[in-house]
Amino acid sequence: MAEAAVELVDVRKQFGDDVVAVDSLDLTIEDGEFFSLLGPSGCGKTTTLRMIAGFEFPTQGSIRIHGAEMGLMPPNERPVNTVFQSYALFPHMTVFENVAFGLEMQKVAKADVESRVRRVLDQVQLSQRAEAKPSQLSGGMQQRVALARALVNEPEVLLLDEPLGALDLKLRQNMQLELKDLQSRVGVTFVYVTHDQEEALTMSDRIGVMSEGRLLQVGDSQDIYERPRSRFVADFIGEINIIEAEVTGARIAKLANGAEVGIPEGHPPNGAVALALRPERLALHRDGESVPDGRNRLRARITRRTYYGDVFYYDVDVGLGEVLEVKEENRPEIGTHDIGDEVTVSWSVDAANLVSE
C-alpha cells in the first residue's frame, strides 16, 4: 500500500493557558482519499486543518505529509494547498492572476503558467471570465476560482475548509457532485472540513467525527451512520432515538417502562446500556396488522405528526418519558396515522446500536 498522505500522531493544540482546541489526535489519511472531518463549530476540525496547512503549529505531536515531518515548516513550504471558507480570493487581481499566483511564486516558466492556468480554468468552466475581478463573479464562480487556484499547483493534498458553506442549497448540491467528480478525476487527496453531515456522508470515502477537540470515530459513511459508537456521533449525524435500558440477561434488557426488549450482541454482562435507533428503522403497525418475527414491539400512542413532503415524522409515546421519533415514507400503501391513534411500534433487534457516553 502507498504511503499515507497525511499522518497526525498524538497531536495537541492549546491556545493560551486553558483552551485546548485539539487533543490526542491520531489520524491517518490514505493517498487519494476523500476524507472529511465532521463536527459542530468549535470542535477543532478547522484547527486541525490549519495545522496541516501550517497556519497553526501543534503544541505537541507530529504531522507528516507523505512521510515528511512538517514540524514548524511554514505554509509556503508545504506540499498542500487550501480552499478557504470565504475563498480568500485576492480582490485586486483578476481571476487569471489569482489562479496564476501559486505558480508564479514557484517560479514556473511564464509559458507554462499560461497554459496550466488556462487548462484549470477550462476544467472549472471559467475560461470566459479570466480577466474578471473576483467581485464581478457570483458566489459559485468565486468558489470555483478558489478551487482552481489551489488545484493548479497540483498539491499532494488539498485542504478544503467548508468550501460550500456560503452557497445556497441548490448550488451546494451541484458543487458537491462536481467536487466529488473532480476529486476522483485528479486523484488528489482531499481533506474536507464540514459541519454539514449530509455533505460529509454523500462525498467522503471516510469521515472522522470530532467533538470538543477529540476524534470520536473514523469510518466510511455507512459505518458512521449505521454503527455510531458513541451517543455524540449517533446524535450529531442524522436523527436518533436514544433509549436507556438495564441489561437483565443474555441479549435482553429492561426499559424504564418495564418492557423487556432484545438487544444486539456485544453488550456488558449487566448494568446500564443505551440503545440508539434511527427513526426510519422504527415501524408503526395498526392493531390487527402482523408484526414480523425478530422484532421488538412496544405499545405506542401517536402524539404528533409532521409532514415533510416525501416523509411523515411521528412522535409516539411509549411510556418512557421521552417520545420516540418514527419516520415513514409518504406512500399510499403505507397509509398515515392520526394523533391519538393507539399503535404498535417495532424494530429489528439488530437495528439498535449500543452507544457509549
Next chain:
Amino acid sequence: MAKTIRAAPGDAPVTPELEQAAARAKSRRGFLISLPAYVYLVLLFAVPLVLVLVYSFASRSSTGLTLLEDWNMGSYRRLFSPLVAEIAVRSFVLATLTTLICLLVSYPFAYYIATRSARARNILLVMVMIPFWSNFLVRTYAWRVILGTDGFVSQISRLFGGEEIRVLFTNTAVLIGLVYGFMPFMVLPLYAAIERLDWGLVEAARDLYANGWTAFRKVTLPLSMPGVVAGSILVFIPSLGAYVTPAILGGGRTTLLGDYIVSQFLTARNWPFGSALSIAVMAVMLLATIFYFRAGAKTL
C-alpha cells in the same frame, strides 16, 4: 396646483403624486440638516476663496494698496520668475521628503498597531493622538530647545566627544519639525487601512508558496494602498503650505511657499501677487490630489 399634497402615512392609498411629495419632503429635510455646515462653508471658505481669486487679477498701487481696477494677468506672469520657481522647487522637495519619511516610519508602526490585541491597539492609538492635546506652536518651540546649540542633540554629540551640532535654523530642522508634526496624519489612515485588511488573504498568499515578505508585497501593501494615498495627501499638502514650522525652526533663512505667500500679504503688501500664488498652489495641489487618487484607486 393650489392644493398642498402632504405625505401622511396610513390615511390614503399611495398615488404617484403622494410618493413624489414624500421624496421631496425627504430631500428638504436632508438640506435643513446640513444647513449649518453650508452656511459655515460658504461664508468662511467659498466667499474668501472667491475674494482671493478676484484679488489675484487686481493691481497694486505704488503705496501697496490693492486697486480693484485695471484687471490684469500680471501677478500670474510673475509666477514664472526664477525666484518663485526656486522657492516652489524647495518646497516641493521638502514636502516630498516629509511625506516619504512619514510613510517609511509610519507604515511599520501602523502595521504593528493594527496587529495588536484590541486593548493594546486602543492604548497605542491614544498615544499617537496625545500630541494633539497640546498646542502645535508650543511643541514646535520645544524642538528649538532640542535642536539648538546647547540642545539635546549637541549634548549627546559632546558626550561622545564630538563637536557641537547645530541643527536649528537649517532645512534639516524644518524637515524634522514637519515629520514630527504630521506623522499622526500618516499613521491614522494607514492604521485604518491595515486594520480592515482581510488576513485570510495573507494566509492564502502564504498557502500559495509566497514567503512572508512576498505576501506583504503582493497582498498587504496593495490592499493598504488607500491608506497610503490618504496619508500621503494629508501629509504632503500641509507640508507644502507649511508656515509655522519653517518660521520657527528654519529661522527665516530659507523661504518656502508658505512664508513667501505670507510675506506678500504682510510685508511686501502685494495682495494681488499673494493671491495669485495662493491660487496657483491650490490648483497644483488639487491636480496632484486627483492624480494621486486615480493612481491609488487603480490598484484596487
